[in-house]
Amino acid sequence: xxxxxxxxxxxxxxxxxxxxxxxxxxxxxxxxxxxxxxxxxxxxxxxxxxxxxxxxxxxxxxxxxxxxxxxxxxxxxxxxxxxxxxxxxxxxxxxxxxxxxxxxxxxxxxxxxxxxxxxxxxxxxxxxxxxxxxxxxxxxxxxxxxxxxxxxxxxxxxxxxxxxxxxxxxxxxxxxxxxxxxxxxxxxxxxxxxxxxxxxxxxxxxxxxxxxxxxxxxxxxxxxxxxxxxxxxxxxxxxxxxxxx
Amino acid sequence: xxxxxxxxxxxxxxxxxxxxxxxxxxxxxxxxxxxxxxxxxxxxxxxxxxxxxxxxxxxxxxxxxxxxxxxxxxxxxxxxxxxxxxxxxxxxxxxxxxxxxxxxxxxxxxxxxxxxxxxxxxxxxxxxxxxxxxxxxxxxxxxxxxxxxxxxxxxxxxxxxxxxxxxxxxxxxxxxxxxxxxxxxxxxxxxxxxxxxxxxxxxxxxxxxxxxxxxxxxxxxxxxxxxxxxxxxxxxxxxxxxxxx
Numbered sequence: 001x002x003x004x005x006x007x008x009x010x011x012x013x014x015x016x017x018x019x020x021x022x023x024x025x026x027x028x029x030x031x032x033x034x035x036x037x038x039x040x041x042x043x044x045x046x047x048x049x050x051x052x053x054x055x056x057x058x059x060x061x062x063x064x065x066x067x068x069x070x071x072x073x074x075x076x077x078x079x080x081x082x083x084x085x086x087x088x089x090x091x092x093x094x095x096x097x098x099x100x101x102x103x104x105x106x107x108x109x110x111x112x113x114x115x116x117x118x119x120x121x122x123x124x125x126x127x128x129x130x131x132x133x134x135x136x137x138x139x140x141x142x143x144x145x146x147x148x149x150x151x152x153x154x155x156x157x158x159x160x161x162x163x164x165x166x167x168x169x170x171x172x173x174x175x176x177x178x179x180x181x182x183x184x185x186x187x188x189x190x191x192x193x194x195x196x197x198x199x200x201x202x203x204x205x206x207x208x209x210x211x212x213x214x215x216x217x218x219x220x221x222x223x224x225x226x227x228x229x230x231x232x233x234x235x236x237x238x239x240x241x242x243x244x245x
Numbered sequence: 246x247x248x249x250x251x252x253x254x255x256x257x258x259x260x261x262x263x264x265x266x267x268x269x270x271x272x273x274x275x276x277x278x279x280x281x282x283x284x285x286x287x288x289x290x291x292x293x294x295x296x297x298x299x300x301x302x303x304x305x306x307x308x309x310x311x312x313x314x315x316x317x318x319x320x321x322x323x324x325x326x327x328x329x330x331x332x333x334x335x336x337x338x339x340x341x342x343x344x345x346x347x348x349x350x351x352x353x354x355x356x357x358x359x360x361x362x363x364x365x366x367x368x369x370x371x372x373x374x375x376x377x378x379x380x381x382x383x384x385x386x387x388x389x390x391x392x393x394x395x396x397x398x399x400x401x402x403x404x405x406x407x408x409x410x411x412x413x414x415x416x417x418x419x420x421x422x423x424x425x426x427x428x429x430x431x432x433x434x435x436x437x438x439x440x441x442x443x444x445x446x447x448x449x450x451x452x453x454x455x456x457x458x459x460x461x462x463x464x465x466x467x468x469x470x471x472x473x474x475x476x477x478x479x480x481x482x483x484x485x486x487x488x489x490x
Binding site: 055060061062063072073075076077079080083084096097100101103104107108111114118122123124125126127132135138139142143146147151154157158161 | 300305306307308317318320321322324325328329341342345346348349352353356359363367368369370371372377380383384387388391392396399402403406
């Protein structure tokens with residue numbers, strides 16, 4: 001394929017939104033370079049990501065990483081990167097209805113990712129957590145009590161409808177996104193996820209099947225998988241680890 | 246085309262996210278039915294939108310409106326609906342790079358839409374504004390002082406690069422989204438938008454060119470255009486109409 005190896009450009013110290021395309025590349029066994037994890041002397045490191053933000057990366061101007069380079073294409077926006085890769089890498093059926101459905105469900109997963117991020121940064125992503133701790137506690141309580149069960153119920157009903165993954169009976173790329181969402185929520189909000197586990201058994205089964213896919217299992221056990229930490233989207237703060245109302 | 250007339254299903258009392266596909270349909274002069282604005286007796290009204298939320302609409306299950314029905318297809322997620330319509334209605338060049346670029350920029354516009362919404366609902370969309378007024382004031386101050394100028398600078402640089410619209414020299418569907426974003430921000434945050442107007446002259450020129458397109462101008466002057474109000478994404482609250490720091 002003319003576009004391999006793919007180049008992924010994302011902050012090297014956290015999973016963040018870069019983890020969604022990374023999981024697709026790993027699951028497909030695609031050749032890719034995780035550019036910013038190379039040494040700065042080889043064109044990697046944080047300066048390479050900053051170059052995206054400052055419009056110094058070749059190609060069209062992007063607002064934020066992750067960026068995927070595939071041959072002459074330079075693509076940003078996690079949802080677009082994932083649908084582009086998912087369709088190229090065979091991680092979605094080829095018919096129009098399935099492709100549109102996968103795009104839609106990937107964006108729905110990413111909507112929950114945004115809401116999960118905003119639990120610890122409800123006032124602004126331009127302020128520190130410590131500047132909005134009280135608001136974060138209120139936001140997290142609302143998220144785990146109202147929003148999260150609504151999302152889990154939705155995904156559960158979709159998976160029950162298909163009898164397999166989000167899009168159909170076979171695994172497709174939004175399932176990899178759902179896996180990452182479940183993993184992140186379990187890390188960030190363990191008490192809430194434990195309280196809700198009975199309402200979405202098929203979602204949790206699907207996440208477990210994704211984790212067991214040979215290439216994903218190998219990836220998760222490798223140093224390429226950056227551990228969850230307090231820089232990413234999913235962060236563990238004891239004061240936010242609350243049980244739902 | 247086999248899929249016309251399109252059916253758009255969205256809350257009938259507010260512009261909201263439904264306005265983004267609506268602008269595409271209007272600009273292209275496409276035949277469409279704004280389903281929920283029909284009387285309930287004809288299958289319209291709020292109950293039709295609630296049927297989407299409750300999984301009673303035919304076809305795959307959607308989390309939330311807007312929903313577009315096109316022949317056998319039933320599509321949700323504003324960004325996916327807009328790329329689907331934009332490609333079908335000739336509102337984007339046909340090459341892969343342009344289509345991907347348009348998808349990306351549409352999602353970037355919608356990211357700002359989400360942030361603009363969250364200024365008045367920073368703690369949770371499941372609580373009333375009045376329950377989070379103080380947090381909303383803090384969120385709006387951060388938005389207008391840090392986030393909004395960053396977004397405006399980004400869109401300005403993209404439009405300057407192309408010498409036309411967001412994707413290229415000609416108008417494409419993300420430009421219609423940018424127009425709606427600018428209109429909404431001017432309604433909700435007039436002091437901040439006035440303070441920032443010098444930093445994005447080409448963005449404002451582009452928005453003015455969109456408003457002057459004959460079908461858009463006719464639409465905006467028609468009763469089909471729901472006025473901005475305090476139910477939508479863009480809301481005017483005097484206490485949030487602050488000047489940037």
